[in-house]
Amino acid sequence: MTITAYPPQRGKVLTPEAQGERDDFDRSYDGGNCSCHLSPPCGSCTHPGNPRNQEEDPDAWMDDILDLDELEREARAAVAWTVDAAAARHKLEMGLPPF
Ligand SMILES: [Zn+2]
Numbered sequence: 799m800t801i802t803a804y805p806p807q808r809g810k811v812l813t814p815e816a817q818g819e820r821d822d823f824d825r826s827y828d829g830g831n832c833s834c835h836l837s838p839p840c841g842s843c844t845h846p847g848n849p850r851n852q853e854e855d856p857d858a859w860m861d862d863i864l865d866l867d868e869l870e871r872e873a874r875a876a877v878a879w880t881v882d883a884a885a886a887r888h889k890l891e892m893g894l895p896p897f
Pocket of ligand 1: 832833834835839840841842843
């Protein structure tokens with residue numbers, strides 16, 4: 799079973815240290831393997847690299863070097879341009895003025 803953690807905020811990624819703990823957690827517990835039903839709290843749940851623990855730890859996160867908002871704006875602009883270009887081409891083929 800794999801636990802997928804989402805950053806507490808958009809534009810955040812794990813720090814290198816936190817990523818190392820995450821990798822160690824994934825190696826040690828295969829992304830989960832909670833055994834609280836045997837002896838709570840188990841080593842999986844108390845591991846600092848457990849995604850659920852990292853979600854609640856602001857120090858595990860840093861600003862992403864990628865500006866996702868900027869990328870989204872650029873992607874939307876590119877899609878809008880493609881649609882406009884296709885519409886203009888279509889009108890041209892129909893013998894209509896392009897805009
Ligand atoms: Zn557990």
